[in-house]
Amino acid sequence: MMTAPLKTTIKNIVFITLLAFLELPGRAITIPPGDSARRSTPAQALQYLGSIKDLQQSKWWPNVPPAQLLNNLRTFTIEPLAFYEGKTTNFCSYSALTYIPLTYDPLGFARFMIELYKNGQANFGKNQLKPSKPVRMEAGLLRYKGSLDINPAGQMWFLTLADHYKGYLNFFNRRFQKGDENTFWASTNFAKFNRMLRRLFKGTIKAQGADLFRPAIKDLPSYLETQMQKGLVFLYLNNKKLYRKSHKQSLISTPTHYVLLTNIRKLPDGNIEFEYWDYGARALQQLSPEFLKNIIYGVSVWTPRVSK
Template structure:
């Protein structure tokens, strides 16, 4: 049943009801356009939102509407209750492209960032205005896997590290095999794949998560098709460059109980 109207929320003062519903409808019809913002550290949360809206559209919408109405909501047995500081901020994000007008995406990203924490967030646990651009919203590999396990109806497996490049004898064959079992997620140093203002200190560490859709290699050239926080992209790079970018691979195994 399509939700066409909502009353004002007592919890999200700055969320526009119409924009919220339009955002949800677009995410169900075209989840590929779910956008993380230009300079935020929301890329990992965008991947999770993309998977939720694609694999479980009804559950995703029910979760989001419950979150809007009640200020808290349960998904897959996990209760999410974002802080008052989060609820004040959602709907007010500016200068981040499509994220400015997508109130549902803002609500999901801030809620996930408030709930899931890794060692990288230890000194930035509480939200303050602007922290979506810094370490408060940053995601390391184990935290990303925790989010996948909490939201996906599948077993999640992983190889990789936060600070050491992943060394696989044949990474293309390895990932092709994983794509056959389910979804494959890459943890990358994104200096080549996407320009983003992460600052000098992050130039030589991984900062980005993408959903891999297809990967082939011929004569030392890798062709990869991947979803990256609002865009599906095909890119050709040298195999040696691909290996330098790669820090982690997470994948789902469908229909495991």
């Protein structure tokens, strides 16, 4: 019979093996500046999580079981692209930017989450995140959100970010009440999104666009392709138009969604192959250059600070 430590060791080996497959070309995003931009590795994060024994139930997060928290954090480490904001929520911006810590510093993210769980507050980037009591009481209770239902760690992270960072869209709803994950309380305007990138992660931000006006970029597909060689490209786009059955103009055109661009290329027929991370999975569509330009309102390029 296998002992508990042996089972843990075998499980970690399986996790790391799966991770190796996830990093094959075409399966994951390449870190543009190379390994020097990575602050820690998935193997280090898994080792840290495996070293935590007898994590006690947090008094700050009474509806987040410790065993489930650790299991969620292991999953985040080996499958960063599976991170999912849940159905009907306004958590898409927080989900998109979460790819950064899970890719560049999974150990730092795991340590932050454990400290947040134990103490009810923790430092991340340039901010001390101290979620309010209603938020802490709600984490672990969100339901009917798809896989987010069984992801209390994700609920903790999303609710904490939404509670801390505010923009003008949150002006009339700044204090969490049950169900606010679906309302303007959790929404993110373009300036707020870029501010979160600057405050949370070490790197530089180059942003073009606005909430109501599209970026003035002449050849948008070529620009996006070039920027992907420099850093991670986040897009603020009109999601309703993107998923319309017919790509036609609508009377109301506003950005509603954040995604992470994973690949883009021009096709021989003149259309654009547009691949992006959305709702915990990769989506691939072929769009005309005109339609692509019509749906994109903001382009944020995050370039990590490379260690010397």
